[in-house]
Amino acid sequence: MDLQKIRDMMADCECGHKHDFDLEALELGSGLVEKTGEILKRYDFPKKILMVADVNSFRVTKGLYERLLSDGFTVELRVYDSMKVADMREVEELEKLLVRVDGCLSVGTGSVNDICRLSSYRANKPFAIFATAPSMDGFASDSAPITKGNFKLSYPCRQPRIIIADTKILADSPTELKAAGFGDVMAKYIAIADWRVANLVHGDYYCERVASFVRKAVAKMAALADKVSVRDEEAAAAVMETLVLTGIAMQLAKCTRPASGTEHIISHYWECKKLEKGVISDYHGKKVGVATLVVADIYHKLAKIEKVHAHKETPDWKDIQSHYGPALTPDMMKLNLPDTIVNEIPPRLIEEKWGEIRKIIEEEIPSVETLEKLFAAAHAATTPEQIAVDHALFEEGIEYHIYMRRRVTVMRLLPMLDIDPLKIYYNK
Ligand SMILES: [Zn+2]
Ligand SMILES: [Zn+2]
Numbered sequence: 001m002d003l004q005k006i007r008d009m010m011a012d013c014e015c016g017h018k019h020d021f022d023l024e025a026l027e028l029g030s031g032l033v034e035k036t037g038e039i040l041k042r043y044d045f046p047k048k049i050l051m052v053a054d055v056n057s058f059r060v061t062k063g064l065y066e067r068l069l070s071d072g073f074t075v076e077l078r079v080y081d082s083m084k085v086a087d088m089r090e091v092e093e094l095e096k097l098l099v100r101v102d103g104c105l106s107v108g109t110g111s112v113n114d115i116c117r118l119s120s121y122r123a124n125k126p127f128a129i130f131a132t133a134p135s136m137d138g139f140a141s142d143s144a145p146i147t148k149g150n151f152k153l154s155y156p157c158r159q160p161r162i163i164i165a166d167t168k169i170l171a172d173s174p175t176e177l178k179a180a181g182f183g184d185v186m187a188k189y190i191a192i193a194d195w196r197v198a199n200l201v202h203g204d205y206y207c208e209r210v211a212s213f214v215r216k217a218v219a220k221m222a223a224l225a226d227k228v229s230v231r232d233e234e235a236a237a238a239v240m241e242t243l244v245l246t247g248i249a250m251q252l253a254k255c256t257r258p259a260s261g262t263e264h265i266i267s268h269y270w271e272c273k274k275l276e277k278g279v280i281s282d283y284h285g286k287k288v289g290v291a292t293l294v295v296a297d298i299y300h301k302l303a304k305i306e307k308v309h310a311h312k313e314t315p316d317w318k319d320i321q322s323h324y325g326p327a328l329t330p331d332m333m334k335l336n337l338p339d340t341i342v343n344e345i346p347p348r349l350i351e352e353k354w355g356e357i358r359k360i361i362e363e364e365i366p367s368v369e370t371l372e373k374l375f376a377a378a379h380a381a382t383t384p385e386q387i388a389v390d391h392a393l394f395e396e397g398i399e400y401h402i403y404m405r406r407r408v409t410v411m412r413l414l415p416m417l418d419i420d421p422l423k424i425y426y427n428k
Pocket of ligand 1: 015016017207209
């Protein structure tokens with residue numbers, strides 16, 4: 001992919017920000033296991049590296065390790081049994097291992113990439129990814145969601161210098177993973193709507209050029225919906241490219257806004273609460289996709305409300321804390337002190353801008369029917385049962401996720417409007 005074209009397209013933006021990113025190369029092609037050494041050398045990647053994988057990603061990239069050795073690389077290997085949760089303990093372990101080498105090659109997706117991303121950033125070592133499944137859009141991300149004591153936070157890092165993906169491996173990856181990547185991209189409809197609303201009522205930075213860049217990538221993915229789960233190298237390459245593009249958008253905007261809205265916070269809530277009970281959640285994009293459908297439904301129903309009355313928010317902390325529980329409450333409270341973020345917004349402003357908020361929802365988010373058709377075509381999960389989120393947790397996430405981030409979203413405004421999202425969802 002021509003990354004320079006994106007740089008040119010983003011030059012001299014009217015928003016005033018200088019849009020740039022660190023990613024030097026995205027190499028997509030068939031049989032790249034054999035050519036990884038050559039690619040790394042071409043971009044002057046260090047020869048003494050730590051290669052990190054899990055049992056699965058190591059298996060599907062059979063021969064990569066040996067090939068790197070025969071290409072003259074010195075490779076230290078760390079293969080995890082399974083890597084479903086990216087935890088600070090692993091980040092710290094890798095940080096120590098990285099002292100002995102000059103660069104880090106992460107082989108896998110999601111969590112493997114995330115622990116490598118943060119540890120190589122902390123150890124100040126160049127970082128490259130060999131992607132094994134198009135399962136989420138974090139490949140080109142410059143931040144890593146990591147759990148620490150069951151609370152999940154995004155840590156700032158650097159983008160990888162190089163992303164390599166063998167389209168044969170991507171195409172052969174399980175349908176569930178490919179459909180998860182699709183779900184993660186569909187979330188951008190909500191993300192862009194939330195971003196525009198945060199700009200409108202809270203003055204958050206927003207860039208229309210970045211937003212339209214994301215819209216184009218999402219439209220491309222939507223058009224490919226029926227090819228997502230097919231074992232087709234060309235389709236897999238196109239999906240992967242879209243995932244990398246939406247990841248790049250986050251760095252262009254220097255925030256996660258273009259890629260994640262309230263649906264991501266709901267998914268994080270479900271994840272943290274399950275983790276607290278020692279239960280590992282489903283794939284990121286799979287959960288986010290389900291949350292996207294729920295939020296789309298709630299937002300479209302909100303858009304039907306013609307007039308709202310707003311007041312300052314008066315959170316019932318006792319109730320909120322009882323849901324977060326003693327382990328998560330301190331971290332959650334830190335994000336809501338000295339006052340909640342929405343209490344920085346004059347209530348009258350929301351009343352005045354409500355018409356525009358409704359318009360943004362209608363403009364940015366396809367109808368639930370359209371989304372459901374796309375999800376079905378991509379074989380993506382659509383119900384809480386499919387992501388093993390029970391009824392109580394499902395409702396809790398929708399109701400209480402808003403306190404988990406200091407971030408204005410449409411959902412975050414609802415306590416100021418005395419609107420219960422669940423009542424809206426169930427049409428009560
Ligand atoms: Zn801009
Ligand atoms: Zn995501």
